[in-house]
Amino acid sequence: MQHNWNFASVFAYWDVLLIGLWGTVYIFAITCVLGLGFGLVVGMMRYSKAWWISYPARVFVEVFRNTPVLVQIIWFFFALPVVTGVEVSAFTAAALGITLNTIAFSAEVFRGGIQSIEREQWEAGKAIGMNYAQTMRRIILYQALKRMLPPLTSRGIEVFKMSTLASVVAYSETLHQAKLIASYEFNPIEAYTVVAIMFFLVLLPLVQLTYVLERRFGKSD
C-alpha cells in the first residue's frame, strides 16, 4: 500500500493544534483535581464503618466504574437537557463524565491505600490522644499516599488520555482539532500520528515529576 507521508499539511495548522492542546490541558487539570479530590472523600466514605456512609459511596463507585465514560459523556450532553431542561455545554458534559469516572476509580485506590496501613498506626495515634480526623490526616493518609503514588500516577495518565473522549461532543481538545484538520486536508493518518506524539511529549516529563515525588516520600526508608 502506498502512502505519501505529508506532515507539513498538519503542521501548517499548528495554531489549531495549540488550541486543542490548551483544551486538553484545561479539561485534564479540572477533571484530575476534582476527580482525585472527591475520590479521596468517596474513598474515605467507603472506608467508614457506618453503613449509611459507606453504602452510598459504594453504589456511586460501582455505577461510574462499570459504565463507559464515552456513553456517560454522550448521555450528559444529549439526555441531561431533556431530563432537567438545562442546557449542558460540551465542556461540562465531558468534564462531568471524566470527573465522575476518576472519582470512582481513585476512590478505590484511596480506600485500598488507607486499608493497607496497619491497625497499629491507628492505635499509636489514638494512644497519644489524637482523634479520628487527626490520625487520618497526620498518620494514615501520609503513609497511604506514599504507597498510592504509583497507582495514582497511572490514574493521572489515564485521565489525560481520557480527555480525547471529549471530542465526541465536539469540545475543542487535541483530538477534535486534529479531526478538523484531517477533514480539511484529508490527512487523518498524519493528523492522528501528531496527536499521539503530542500526548507522549507532554506526558513523559509529567511522569518524571512523579518519580521525584516518590523519592521525596521515600526519604524515611
Place this chain on the structure above:
Amino acid sequence: MTPVVEIRNLHKSFGDLEVLRGIDLDVMQGEAVVLLGSSGSGKSTLLRCINFMEEPTDGRVRINGDLVGTERGGRMQYREAELCRLRTRVGMVFQHFNLFPHMTTLENVMEGQVIVLGRSKEEAKSKAMQQLSRVGLEDKAPEYPARLSGGQKQRVAIARALAMDPEVMLFDEVTSALDPELVGEVLKTMRQLAEEGMTMVCVTHEIGFAYHVANKVCFLHEGRILEQGEPQKILKSPDSTRVSEFLEGHSLFKLPD
C-alpha cells in the same frame, strides 16, 4: 489518698467471649503494678481498658478520681473527645513500638504535643529532647525509625508517651518483640522510670522485672484477678496452685535465693 487508676467491676466481652469478668484494681501514685497471667487470661485487655483502646462492656474506671464516661440508664457512654483527652493523661507503649515511620525520632516525640496538646514547636522540641535524653537517645533525634534498632525504637516510643506528661504509663508486653540482647536496655529504662516515681502498669513476661521493680503483682486467670500482692509474696510463695504452676512453667523464671 485517691488512686491514680481506680477500676471497679470491670467487664469486657468480645461478642460471646467474656474476657474480663469483674476486675477491681487500684493503682496508687508512684506504684509500679505488673499484670501476670497466661495468654488469654485477659491481662492485655485489662491494660487496654485503662486508656480505652477497648471500651469496657461494664464497670467504672476513674483516673485520679475523674470518672471516665457518663452514665445513662445504667450504662456508661463514652464520647470520642473525652477519650482523646483521657489518653493524653494515660500514656501507652506497645509491643511493636508503633512509631510513625514517616517522621523522624524527634518528630515522633513532638507530634502529640503539637497536634493534641497545642504546644508551640519550640516548647515541644525542647520537651522532646528532654525525654529523648531521659531514655538515652538524644543523638538519634534526626534519624528515621527505620534506622533504629528494636530496643532504640521502643525507647523512642516510651519518650513519645512521656512527652505528653501522662499521670500513668501503660506498658503492653513491650519487650516481647525484641531480640534477647535488646531486652535489657528497655527494662532498664522502665526501671529508671519506676525509680523516678512514675506510676505504671505493665503487662510483661519478665518475672525478674516484676520481682525487682514492681510494688504489686496481679495474677490474672480467666478474666479475674486470682491473686495480688507484693512480688516477694506472689512470686515466691503464692497461695494458689494455679500461680505456682504458671511460675514453674515459666522458663525465664530465675529468682535470686
